[in-house]
Amino acid sequence: MTLPSIKGDAIAAFPAERQKATVVTLPPAVSRRFDITALATRLAQSIVPPLVVLLVLLAVWQVAFSGPGSSLPPPSEIWNESSDLILDPFFVNGTQDIGLGWRVIVSLERVAIGFGLAAVAGVLLGALVGQSVWMMRGLDPIFQVLRTVPPLAWLPISLAAFMDSRPSAIFVIFITAIWPVIINTAAGVRNIPEDYRNVARVLRLNQVEFFFKIMVPAAAPYIFSGLRIGAGLSWLAIVAAEMLTGGVGIGFFIWDAWNSSRLTDIIVALVYIGLVGFLLDRLVGFVGVIVTRGAAAS
Amino acid sequence: MSAYLKLDYIGKSFSRGGKVSEVLRDIRLTIDEGEFVSIIGHSGCGKSTLLNLVAGLTPVSSGAVLLENREVNAPGPDRAVVFQNHSLLPWLSVYDNVALAVTKVFRGRKSKAERHAWIMENLDLVQMAHAADKRPGEISGGMKQRVGIARALAMEPKILLLDEPFGALDALTRAHLQDQMMDIHARLGNTMIMITHDVDEAVLLSDRIVMMTNGPAATIGEVLEVPLPRPRERLALASDRTYLRCREAVLKFLYERHRFVEAAA
Ligand SMILES: Nc1ncnc2c1ncn2[C@@H]1O[C@H](COP(=O)(O)OP(=O)(O)O)[C@@H](O)[C@H]1O
Ligand SMILES: [Mg+2]
Numbered sequence: 001m002t003l004p005s006i007k008g009d010a011i012a013a014f015p016a017e018r019q020k021a022t023v024v025t026l027p028p029a030v031s032r033r034f035d036i037t038a039l040a041t042r043l044a045q046s047i048v049p050p051l052v053v054l055l056v057l058l059a060v061w062q063v064a065f066s067g068p069g070s071s072l073p074p075p076s077e078i079w080n081e082s083s084d085l086i087l088d089p090f091f092v093n094g095t096q097d098i099g100l101g102w103r104v105i106v107s108l109e110r111v112a113i114g115f116g117l118a119a120v121a122g123v124l125l126g127a128l129v130g131q132s133v134w135m136m137r138g139l140d141p142i143f144q145v146l147r148t149v150p151p152l153a154w155l156p157i158s159l160a161a162f163m164d165s166r167p168s169a170i171f172v173i174f175i176t177a178i179w180p181v182i183i184n185t186a187a188g189v190r191n192i193p194e195d196y197r198n199v200a201r202v203l204r205l206n207q208v209e210f211f212f213k214i215m216v217p218a219a220a221p222y223i224f225s226g227l228r229i230g231a232g233l234s235w236l237a238i239v240a241a242e243m244l245t246g247g248v249g250i251g252f253f254i255w256d257a258w259n260s261s262r263l264t265d266i267i268v269a270l271v272y273i274g275l276v277g278f279l280l281d282r283l284v285g286f287v288g289v290i291v292t293r294g295a296a297a298s
Numbered sequence: 299m300s301a302y303l304k305l306d307y308i309g310k311s312f313s314r315g316g317k318v319s320e321v322l323r324d325i326r327l328t329i330d331e332g333e334f335v336s337i338i339g340h341s342g343c344g345k346s347t348l349l350n351l352v353a354g355l356t357p358v359s360s361g362a363v364l365l366e367n368r369e370v371n372a373p374g375p376d377r378a379v380v381f382q383n384h385s386l387l388p389w390l391s392v393y394d395n396v397a398l399a400v401t402k403v404f405r406g407r408k409s410k411a412e413r414h415a416w417i418m419e420n421l422d423l424v425q426m427a428h429a430a431d432k433r434p435g436e437i438s439g440g441m442k443q444r445v446g447i448a449r450a451l452a453m454e455p456k457i458l459l460l461d462e463p464f465g466a467l468d469a470l471t472r473a474h475l476q477d478q479m480m481d482i483h484a485r486l487g488n489t490m491i492m493i494t495h496d497v498d499e500a501v502l503l504s505d506r507i508v509m510m511t512n513g514p515a516a517t518i519g520e521v522l523e524v525p526l527p528r529p530r531e532r533l534a535l536a537s538d539r540t541y542l543r544c545r546e547a548v549l550k551f552l553y554e555r556h557r558f559v560e561a562a563a
Pocket of ligand 1: 313340342345346347348
């Protein structure tokens with residue numbers, strides 16, 4: 001019954017991480033003041049080191065690229081030329097001259113659609129594949145190959161198929177994000193303990209009841225690790241997708257800035273993309289922790 | 299006159315990679331309604347396989363399982379199973395684990411309020427009502443097993459199948475749960491089949507003890523009546539003649555005539 005190929009896959013390697021999520025409620029009697037000091041200490045511990053490193057890196061960057069013939073702008077020049085983008089993410093000076101916050105929102109909307117579709121389709125397909133040994137044997141190698149195709153490579157095919165930029169862009173996000181969702185869901189479904197299946201059989205749960213009441217909750221930890229990877233990938237695809245659509249997204253902004261040689265703007269946009277991607281990853285991870293809290297086998 | 303449950307020349311073989319291994323052969327047994335039957339035998343002889351056949355979780359290779367004269371060959375809530383490792387769903391509370399079964403079995407027959415009352419009644423029966431909102435991960439092994447029993451009882455099964463229900467528990471908890479089982483059996487009069495490897499447990503709880511020979515191709519070696527009156531008191535029985543005679547009979551069967559031989563394979 002077991003196919004080792006997926007189990008050992010790095011993508012599915014997460015249950016160890018989940019164990020940390022067990023939440024122990026503290027007795028409410030603990031003094032408030034003590035809590036705040038502890039919190040402040042922990043905050044300082046997690047914020048100060050990256051801040052120091054960041055400052056050092058900026059300093060090195062400033063020194064290294066300050067020469068007259070340097071190819072990239074130093075931080076000071078970025079500040080001089082693009083401080084408007086940095087300071088106010090939500091200004092509106094005209095249809096194309098808007099803050100990067102607005103652009104991020106437009107891009108997130110696009111990602112939400114593409115990733116949402118990938119999540120739903122990925123979980124359904126993964127469930128189907130995970131239920132059947134032969135589906136697994138037939139499809140798994142294909143998925144493993146397809147998931148390595150970079151987002152940009154899907155562009156031409158997508159355009160040819162849809163002949164319209166909007167659905168093509170969403171398809172690129174979709175097709176980039178779906179593989180880890182399928183692969184991890186399938187792994188989760190295959191790992192559902194035989195006992196849970198027997199409980200379902202004794203109760204005569206039908207397919208739909210089994211899907212919602214046993215399969216999804218039992219595989220939830222796997223599904224969420226797939227969703228998390230998928231969310232990251234779909235954000236990675238945003239620049240490729242928006243090269244097609246144009247408009248006001250953050251991805252298109254970079255493409256546009258490159259075409260008009262605004263290097264400093266590009267660097268600011270990169271920081272935005274990085275931070276948003278980071279938050280997105282944390283968000284999906286957080287939702288996963290909340291949702292799968294009870295799924296740890298005991 | 300026909301039996302409530304009839305195992306009619308049941309045989310079971312597994313084939314794995316072209317190799318067929320016969321696990322059970324010619325199992326014949328009839329069980330009356332309300333009877334408590336234990337199945338005892340050395341590990342690996344096929345007790346769980348037999349229980350799964352009755353549950354319908356595995357198909358028989360030959361013969362048939364007849365419940366009230368009708369052949370059963372698929373699992374169903376009329377033959378509720380208490381699994382050895384409780385198999386509660388860890389993401390559901392104790393209440394919701396029982397509710398899953400009750401909703402599925404009684405939807406359309408009981409109103410929502412009636413179903414709630416029925417869930418609580420069954421949790422009460424195993425003295426777990428106080429932990430209704432706890433998750434399985436937050437309660438002890440003995441409690442989990444009790445919830446598993448409550449879930450099975452709540453299906454109002456014709457037959458309750460228990461696969462070494464107390465095997466993983468410490469002696470004190472086990473004794474406590476055995477008493478509760480006797481109490482439940484006396485109150486509800488369910489038909490129960492329990493697998494055990496504990497001779498005292500078998501004698502204490504059963505009306506009849508089914509002793510299985512060693513595999514491969516295991517079959518029923520002997521069936522022992524336990525003519526002890528109920529209710530039974532564990533302490534009083536410790537020196538009871540009949541009790542000791544039954545105990546000895548089972549021990550003799552297991553350790554003299556069908557001594558466990560380490561399988562060659
Ligand atoms: N699904 C299966 N496929 C192949 N062999 C099995 C299967 N289930 C049980 N067996 C074999 O049947 C025999 C009896 O197993 P089991 O019923 O679990 O024994 P017991 O419960 O008495 O300890 C064992 O030798 C086991 O290897
Ligand atoms: Mg067994």
